[in-house]
Amino acid sequence: MNRGWDLVRSIRRSFSTALNKMEQCERYSYNPTLRWNPHVEEYFIKAYGAEHFSRISKALTRPSCYSCIRVNTLKTTSDAAIEKLVAILAESGFGNTTDCTSTNGSNDTAEVDVREENGTFSKESDVYHLSERKHREPIYKCQIPGLEYIVFVRGSGPHTIEYGDAPGKPLKEVIVSRKCAEAVLRGAQVFVPGVLACSAHVEKGDTVAVSVAVEQSSLESGWGVGFTRGTVLQGLQTADPHYVERNGLYIGQGMTMMSRAGIFRALEGTAIEMTNRVYSLPSFHDVLEGEIFLQNLPSIVAAHALDPHRGERVLDMCAAPGGKTTAIAILMKDEGEVVAVDRSHNKVLDIEKLAAEMGLKCITTYRLDALKAVCKRNQSADNATEYCSKGKSDITFASSNTLKLSAKDAECFTMEESDAGLTCEGDIANKKANQRSYVSKADIRKNARRLRNGPGRNHCMGGRVENSKGFPPNSFDRVLLDAPCSALGLRPRLFAAEETVESLRNHGKYQRRMFDQAVQLVRPGGVIVYSTCTINPGENEALVRYALDTYKFLSLAPQHPRIGGPGLIGQCELYDGLVEEWLRPGEETLVQRFDPSSPLDTIGFFIAKFNVGQKDT
Numbered sequence: 001m002n003r004g005w006d007l008v009r010s011i012r013r014s015f016s017t018a019l020n021k022m023e024q025c026e027r028y029s030y031n032p033t034l035r036w037n038p039h040v041e042e043y044f045i046k047a048y049g050a051e052h053f054s055r056i057s058k059a060l061t062r063p064s065c066y067s068c069i070r071v072n073t074l075k076t077t078s079d080a081a082i083e084k085l086v087a088i089l090a091e092s093g094f095g096n097t098t099d100c101t102s103t104n105g106s107n108d109t110a111e112v113d114v115r116e117e118n119g120t121f122s123k124e125s126d127v128y129h130l131s132e133r134k135h136r137e138p139i140y141k142c143q144i145p146g147l148e149y150i151v152f153v154r155g156s157g158p159h160t161i162e163y164g165d166a167p168g169k170p171l172k173e174v175i176v177s178r179k180c181a182e183a184v185l186r187g188a189q190v191f192v193p194g195v196l197a198c199s200a201h202v203e204k205g206d207t208v209a210v211s212v213a214v215e216q217s218s219l220e221s222g223w224g225v226g227f228t229r230g231t232v233l234q235g236l237q238t239a240d241p242h243y244v245e246r247n248g249l250y251i252g253q254g255m256t257m258m259s260r261a262g263i264f265r266a267l268e269g270t271a272i273e274m275t276n277r278v279y280s281l282p283s284f285h286d287v288l289e290g291e292i293f294l295q296n297l298p299s300i301v302a303a304h305a306l307d308p309h310r311g312e313r314v315l316d317m318c319a320a321p322g323g324k325t326t327a328i329a330i331l332m333k334d335e336g337e338v339v340a341v342d343r344s345h346n347k348v349l350d351i352e353k354l355a356a357e358m359g360l361k362c363i364t365t366y367r368l369d370a371l372k373a374v375c376k377r378n379q380s381a382d383n384a385t386e387y388c389s390k391g392k393s394d395i396t397f398a399s400s401n402t403l404k405l406s407a408k409d410a411e412c413f414t415m416e417e418s419d420a421g422l423t424c425e426g427d428i429a430n431k432k433a434n435q436r437s438y439v440s441k442a443d444i445r446k447n448a449r450r451l452r453n454g455p456g457r458n459h460c461m462g463g464r465v466e467n468s469k470g471f472p473p474n475s476f477d478r479v480l481l482d483a484p485c486s487a488l489g490l491r492p493r494l495f496a497a498e499e500t501v502e503s504l505r506n507h508g509k510y511q512r513r514m515f516d517q518a519v520q521l522v523r524p525g526g527v528i529v530y531s532t533c534t535i536n537p538g539e540n541e542a543l544v545r546y547a548l549d550t551y552k553f554l555s556l557a558p559q560h561p562r563i564g565g566p567g568l569i570g571q572c573e574l575y576d577g578l579v580e581e582w583l584r585p586g587e588e589t590l591v592q593r594f595d596p597s598s599p600l601d602t603i604g605f606f607i608a609k610f611n612v613g614q615k616d617t
C-alpha cells in the first residue's frame with residue numbers, strides 16, 4: 001500500500017518538475033503575440049483571411065533570417081565586398097550557429113526561395129533562388145538576374161537560450177524598451193537609454209537575462225509600459241508586479257558594461273553587450289562605408305521598378321535617409337540628376353552624407369514639403385529651385401530623349417540665357433556629360449558653394465541644406481514616391497495597436513495628396529513608382545485605385561524584376577460602414593506585394609508602377 005503511495009508521489013513529483021520546467025521554458029522564451037487595435041485586426045482579417053493574417057502577424061514579430069546588402073558597384077564588386085565581409089565576420093566570430101526556424105515554421109537556415117514564372121511569383125516553378133542551395137556559405141550573392149550585386153548574409157534563430165534559471169532562484173534581469181528590443185533583434189547592442197528596469201545589485205560584468213517591456217492597455221492611460229525608468233526588478237512572481245507580462249518576451253542574454261547605478265546615471269553608451277541572442281544577425285554598422293549599404297530587398301526592387309536611365313532627371317519625393325536615392329543614382333551610373341527631397345532638415349543632411357560616402361555626384365538635395373512640391377506660377381525669389389525660360393517657348397534637356405517643357409508649362413519660370421553659360425564645369429561633370437542645356441540659379445549658387453568647399457564635400461555643407469520652393473510641372477522623367485506610411489510591414493515589430501482605422505485612413509489621405517503632386521511633376525511619357533513599407537491595403541491597393549480612377553492618363557506598368565506577390569482585388573467594408581476599393585481583376589499581377597510570411601522572408605512592402613500618358617486627354 002505504502003509502496004503504491006510512494007509511486008504516486010514520485011510520479012506527481014516528476015510531473016510537477018516537468019511542468020515547472022515547461023513553464024520556465026515558456027517563460028524564458030521569445031514567443032510574442034502582436035497586439036492590434038480590434039477594428040484594424042478585423043479589417044486585416046477581412047483582407048487576408050484569419051489564418052494568413054495570423055501568419056503575417058507572427059512573421060512581423062521576428063527579424064528576417066538574413067541581412068541584405070547592396071554593393072556600391074561604382075566603387076567595388078560584389079566578389080570583393082564578399083571577400084571583405086567574410087574576413088570581417090570571421091574576425092568577429094559570427095556565424096558559428098546556423099539553425100534557424102524560418103517565419104513559415106520550417107527549420108532551415110536563412111535561405112529564401114525566389115521563383116518567377118511568367119512575371120509572377122509562383123511556388124510551383126523553380127526558376128531561380130536567392131542563394132545557391134548546395135553551397136550554404138554564410139555570405140552569398142543574389143541569384144536573380146540583374147540583382148547579382150546584392151549580397152545576403154545568413155542569420156540564425158530562434159535559438160533556445162539557457163538563462164540558468166531554477167525554481168525559486170531569481171535571475172539577474174534587465175528590461176529594455178520595445179524600440180531597443182526591436183533593434184537588438186536586428187543585431188544591435190543594448191544602449192543606455194533603452195534600459196527601463198534592472199534587478200538590484202547588478203554590477204559591471206554580470207550576466208543578465210534581457211527581456212522587453214511591451215505596451216499593455218490600462219483604463220486610465222491607454223497603452224503604456226506601466227513603470228518608470230529605474231524600476232528595481234524583484235525577479236520572483238510573488239514580489240514582481242510585472243513578472244507575468246514578461247513571459248515569452250526574453251530576447252537573449254548579455255553582459256553588463258556598467259553597474260545598475262551607472263546604467264541609470266549615464267546618458268549614453270553601451271549598457272549591455274549581448275552574448276547570446278534569440279536571433280543572431282550580423283551587425284554591419286560602420287563597415288565598408290560607401291562600398292556597401294544595408295537595405296531591404298524590396299527597397300532595392302523599388303529602385304529597379306523605376307527603371308531609371310543614364311542622363312534622366314529623376315525625383316525622389318520622400319528621400320531620406322537616401323537608400324533608394326543612392327540605389328537609383330547607381331543604376332543611372334551617376335549620370336543625370338537625381339533630385340532628392342525630404343521635409344526634414346536633418347534627414348536631408350543624412351542623404352547628403354550617404355551620397356558623399358558613396359561618392360555619388362548626380363544627387364541634388366533639397367528640403368521640401370512634398371505636399372507643396374509643384375511650384376506656383378510666377379514664383380521667383382531666392383532659394384527656390386527655378387527653371388526658367390526667357391522668351392523661349394520650351395526647355396529641352398539636350399541629353400534627353402525625354403524631357404521637354406511645353407510653352408504653357410514653361411512660361412511661369414524665368415531663366416536667363418546667361419545662366420546656362422555659368423555652369424560650373426569641373427564640379428558637375430555628370431551634368432556636363434548629360435549636356436543639359438540649362439541650369440537654374442539655385443544650381444549655380446549651390447555649385448559655387450561646392451567649389452568653395454572643395455571636392456568631395458559637396459554633400460555636407462556645414463549642416464545647411466538648400467530649401468526648395470518646388471519644381472515646375474512635367475519637369476521630371478521619373479518620380480519615386482516612397483511615401484511615409486504606417487510602416488506596418490517593418491519587422492521585427494512587437495506592438496501594433498497604436499494604429500487605428502482612423503489613423504490608417506489619415507495615412508492614406510496624406511499619400512493621395514503627395515501622389516497628386518507626383519502626377520503633376522512627371523512629364524507625359526514618364527513613370528511614377530509608388531511604394532510603402534506597410535501591409536495596409538488602404539495605403540497600397542486603395543491608393544492605386546484612387547490613382548487610376550482619378551487620372552485616366554495613368555496605367556499600371558509591369559515591373560522588373562518581379563519577385564513580390566500579387567495585390568489584393570475587390571473591396572472591403574470597414575467597421576464604420578465605409579467601403580474601401582482595391583484592385584480590379586487583371587491589375588493584381590502588375591503590382592508587387594511583399595508578404596512578410598512568404599518564403600522570401602522580407603519586410604511587408606508594396607510597389608506600384610504607373611506609366612504616364614498624355615495628360616490633356
Ligand SMILES: C[S@@+](CC[C@H](N)C(=O)[O-])C[C@H]1O[C@@H](n2cnc3c(N)ncnc32)[C@H](O)[C@@H]1O
Pocket residue numbers: 299317318319320321322323324325341342343344347368369370371482483484485
Ligand atoms: C519611408 S521614408 C523614405 C525612405 C527613403 N525613400 C529611403 O529609401 O531611404 C519617408 C520619408 O518621408 C519624409 N516625409 C514625410 N512627410 C514628408 C513631406 N510632407 N514632404 C517630404 N518628405 C516627407 C520623412 O521625413 C521620411 O524621411
